[in-house]
Amino acid sequence: MSSKKKKKLSPTQQKYQAYAKIREPKRPVLLNSIRAFFVGGIVCTIGQVLQWVFMTYFNFDEVSAGNPTVAVLIIISVTLTGLGVYDHIAQWGGAGTAVPVTGFANTVASAAIEHRTEGYVLGVGGNMFKISGPVITFGVFSAFVVAIVRIAVKALGGM
Amino acid sequence: MLQGHQSWIFNNKPVILSSSAVGGPFEAKGPLAKDFDILHQDTRLGQDSFEKAEKKLIEQACEIAIHKAKIKKEDINFFLCGDLMNQIISSSFAARTLAIPFLGLYGACSSSMEGLSLAALMIDSKAAEYALAATSSHNSASEKQYRYPTEYGAQKPPTAQWTVTGSGAVLLGQRGEGPKVTCATIGRVVDMGLSDPFNMGTAMAPAAVDTIQAHFRDLNRDPSFYDLIATGDLGRVGHRIAGDLLRDHGLEIPPEIFTDCGILIYGDKQPVMAGGSGCACSATTTYGHFFKRMHKGELKRILIVATGALLSPLSYQQKESIPCVAHAVSIEM
Known part of the structure; x- marks a missing residue:
């Protein structure tokens, strides 16, 4: 859990989560x-x-x-x-x-x-596409960003 | 009658005239299979969707309970039912078929004892001659709503639990033969800030502990009063935490009488990770297994503490933590 999230927890909640953590099976x-x-x-x-x-x-x-x-x-x-x-x-x-x-x-x-x-x-x-939708969305968006970077670098005389 | 802060004592001793448990194929492979009235080999029960199958489960459980009690459906005054589906459709649709005056409940997996305690209250206060309480859950329907599609290949952690496919119903009356509902403790919502839907046992354990402590405080009883104290669906992870927490709070429950329906319902070889969960977990185990043992004379006094995680897929996505509740009902032979 991120430290930002932990800050919002009360001391009792933090104490319990630490208490529970040592009693939970770990992911192997x-x-x-x-x-x-x-x-x-x-x-x-x-x-x-x-x-x-x-x-x-x-x-x-x-x-x-x-x-x-x-x-x-x-x-x-x-x-x-x-x-x-x-x-x-x-x-x-x-x-x-x-x-x-x-x-x-x-x-x-x-x-x-x-x-x-x-x-x-x-x-x-x-x-x-409920589960795969985010992959497509961010995949397409990342490709777009990379393409823009490549065009910019090329225009500036790189590569 | 109110006892202490949050408990009811039922002086007129509402009688459990009959009970029923219906399960699916996975429950049929479990150690409690012989205690079910019907076990289905098909998770769809011949219906065209999992949601319709869940409705069918409730209908069957109620029909069996009514049939066993040898009374007419028309004589039942009220029907209390809850399930895990959005807008409790399984319960409402089953109530449409049954045509008994209906109150829908939602307490997530604590719905079983929520229904039983309210039905007992109705009978005790003479607000009803007969009251029917039921609850259900369906593994595939729950997975679809709360998590991922059933066939989606995602690895579940060892703290995950398996939602029971099944339904349990009890019919309560003013007089007759059978176990009696003697008291109930209504729990408050406890949230320890946990937000992992694959670790419900840990989230629910504090709610169970809170209710168990309240029960013994309100009734001024000792755990030795009971032959068996069972939590609803904490699973192996949550049950261990609950036991340790109770001990640390100075309430030692002997391990031989302290158990969990989520641990009992499936065998060690079944791939259920931490154990069973869902409304039907405590309902089928109590109304099937425990009541049979009471009738055989193996158990005289039991306390069932059904635990519920009151999250929704939306609240989880909005990064809300999981509020939990537990209700305890004491049943004596």
């Missing part, structure tokens, strides 16, 4: 990191294998093989989400399953499935 950070390293690595290796398959058997080059590779990973992730398996893998693998392609597909698919009961327009359409 090291174990989680190791699992995330391997799970994330496995996902990336699958991606690498797919890219190799597309390059070797389907006449793609290194750049153009990217699109079908990502598409296959998305299909796998969405299928696992639909079958109710992905959240269990994520509970075990943690941050490893948040690797952009599969993690992102899972956020969109899970929200779409969840809100199917509220109809296609207000439910699926309105909620599909």
Whole structure:
């Protein structure tokens, strides 16, 4: 918790939180990191294998093989989400399953499935990007800022 | 009758004529499975949404309770019900089906004992001949409302709890056979400034401690009066903190009689992290498991302290901390 937030707490609240803290189980950070390293690595290796398959058997080059590779990973992730398996893998693998392609597909698919009961327009359409929306918003905005910086540097005679 | 500052003694001893517990597939795998009246294999109960399934759970629990008591639905004067959904839709919609004069309650997971204490008060004051109190929660519906979509892959910390899918109902009457509601202590809202929705046990423990202390102070009783004192859904984390806090405050409850519904309802092998939670956690455990044990004669006097975290997804996003409440009801055979 940030120190700014702590200041607002009364001494009794602070005392209790310290009291509770030592009695709570800790997140197993090291174990989680190791699992995330391997799970994330496995996902990336699958991606690498797919890219190799597309390059070797389907006449793609290194750049153009990217699109079908990502598409296959998305299909796998969405299928696992639909079958109710992905959240269990994520509970075990943690941050490893948040690797952009599969993690992102899972956020969109899970929200779409969840809100199917509220109809296609207000439910699926309105909620599909509920979790992934912030990523898109800030991703696009960051890209915009970086592009402006690059143009400015170029105009000033840099690069 | 008021006793002390915040407790009621029910001199006319409202009788629990019948009770029921309905659960889902996850509860069916738990150690208390045999104490449920119905266990569903499908979390949707054949309905097309989780919210509709939750309504169905309440309807079934109420039907079973009414059926067991062998009285007519029309004879019941009042129906008190609460759940976790926004605008307590599950309760209101079940009340539409039941067509019994209805009071909707919201005390988050403390709704079970809130309903039971108010129903007992009605019976005790002769404001009702029969009163039905019920509550429910649904794991997927709660996750959807409070946290993330059910299939979303996010890692939960070890302090997280698993919302029970189920519903419990009790039917109270003026006279008859069964356990009697003898007194109740209404808790005040306690907020220790915690704001993590994945750590409700820690947030709720002080509220439970406050109510338990008030109960023993108001009634001038000792914990040894009870065969069992159970908190609602503190889970392994919150229950341990509550036990330590009580001891530090000079109220030692022997560990063999002090338990938590959130710990009892699921087995050690089930992936529920710190334990169960939700309105149905204390409701199904009490109305199913504990009442069966009372009927068998294993328990004579029990105190149920249902704990509730009164947060909303909006208050959490606005960086508000989690206010908590607990209500205690004493039941004697």
